[in-house]
Amino acid sequence: MRLRGIKRFHYARDVEEALSLLSAYQGRAALLAGGVDLARAARGDLEGLIDITGMGLSYVREEGGGLRIGATTTLTGILENKAAQGYLGGFFCEVLRQVAAPPLRNMATLGGAVVSAHPWADIPTALVALGAEVRWSDEKGEHRASVEELWQGQFRKIFRNAVLTEIRLPAWEGAFAFEKLSRSACDIALLNCACGLGIEDGKIAWARVAVGATPRRGRRLTWLEDFLVGNQPGEGLWREVRDRVEAQVEVSSDRRASGAWRKAVVGPLVARTLKRAAEKMGDA
Amino acid sequence: MKIYFELNGEQQYVDIEPGESLLSLLRRLGMKSVKQGCNTGDCGACTVLVDGRAVRSCITFAAKVRGRRVTTLEGLGSPGDLHPLQEAFLEAGAVQCGFCTPGMILTAYELLSKNDNPTPEEVRAAISGNLCRCTGYRKIVDAILLAAKWKREGRWR
Known part of the structure; x- marks a missing residue:
């Protein structure tokens, strides 16, 4: 890999400097953290690369039972963090362990996963299920949005002139x-599913x-969420879920896969994932 | 542009192109253990250690190792003084054409630096992104488990 046309490589020290550089290049520069996606599928119009890994945005902090994760934190950095390991009984780490292989997890960042948001990726599906919020800065100031809102809009255009700071x-x-279905342990998903349940008084x-x-990129099945509320977890409910989802x-x-195959497996996949979530609650 | 970094224990101050990959730089510096396979980060043949972490040098920009410590297989052992991991690969018959071997060994090195008593499943997970088209993986897993045993016995450096 050798990106032709790159004239300068910058090491931004803070968000302001990164934004200033982006502005100076008028769209012909890209921010670089892990670089996994940029190096594999770079735009041909780039003249500048701006490394943002030295801006203090690599951290994981626990706050009120949730997590604040700096955008340039690597997937390995999250996996090795105690707070992340404890978050929701290790759920988010369970997802990240299924993303690619260790050397790629040493490079890839959570911010990169949000900015790229590949349709086949596992992290977006998990973030949507969790209701994650992202924060970014541009020349107008600081912004925030849920990942669902962000990805419904023109997010790639936003991040041509903005720095994602925190998830x-x-x-x-x-x-x-x-749960994910893929051809091999480190392959990308053919289908994936993230589910969360709260159970009170057996329902x-x-x-x-x-x-x-x-x-397509991970999205919520709100009609299924509405259906589930008030029901008692159990094999009968999982069968109903399977049929409705299918x-x-x-x-x-x-x-990578045919629609017919996806149609055949999506119901069992969602039912299995819900069952596992219920089992974690001690109520399947 | 110029960058300084440490390569296999020696300081380097080198000219690079801003869009150049670490793989390209290392090959220019004579590190022929670093192989170009897929050139998209998928096969693992170009794996090196940066500050002790295995990374894909083909999709790492050379400029990103400024001030950091890079280790290739040449920094682990030499023909006359093999690293125990290299010896274990020979002992277990885990080498055939050898193209994947440097990446396998460096990926295993990171695993064993964090866990010197891995299960076979943990070894398989660690090398899941390193592709071998010759031997299959059984002997490679055996080699890494053997090296782990030697490490626990103090035969390591």
Whole structure:
């Protein structure tokens, strides 16, 4: 890999300097943290690269049962952090352990996963299920949005002139589980699912369900969440979930898997993930 | 542009292109153990250690190692003085064409630096992103487990 046309490489010391450099290049520079996506699929119009890993944005902090994660924190950095390991019984680390292989996790950052938000990626599905919030800065100031709001808009355009600074994972009183289907242990998903459940007095009090790589980016099944609330977890409910998901979730084909195959497995996948979340609550 | 960094224990002050990969730089510096395979970060043949962490040098910009410590297989052992991990690969018959071997060894080195008593499953997970097209993986896993045993016995450096 050798990016032609790159004239300068900068090491930004803070957000202001990174924004100033982005502005100076008028769209012909890119921010660089792990660099995994940039190096693999760089835009051809780039003249400048701006390394943002020296700006103090690599951290994981526990706050009120949730997590605040700096945008340039590597996936390995999160996996090795005690607060992250304890967050939701290790749920987020369970997701990250299934992303790529260790050398790539040493490079890839959580901010990169948000900015790239590949449709087949596992992290967006988990962040949607969790209701994660992201914060970024541009020349107009600081901004925040849920990942769902962000990804519904033109987020790639936003991050041509903005610096993603932090990802916040909220506290939940319940349990989450994640499942993916892929060809090999470190391959990207053919389909993935993240589910969260809160159970009170034997019944589901709240539910979060997201399915990704359909082949579209992870999105919530709010109709299923509404259906689940008030029901008692158990095999009968999981069978009902399987049938409803199979009938209602839109899936299609891409070069990795056929729509017919996705249609056949999406119901069992969601039911299995919900069952695992309920088992974590001690109530399946 | 110029950067300084440590390569296998020696300080380097070198000219690089701003868009150059670490793989390209290391090959220019004579580190022929670092292989170009897929050039997209998928196969693991170009794996090196940066500050003790295994990374894909083909998708790492050379400029990013400014001020950091880079280790290639040449820094681990030499033909006359093999590192125990290299010896273990020979002992277990884990080398055939050898193209994946440097990346396998350096990935294993990071694993054993954090865990000197891994299970076979942990070894397989660690090397899950390093592809071998010759031997299969059984002997490579055996070699890493053997090296781990030697490390626990104090045969290490």
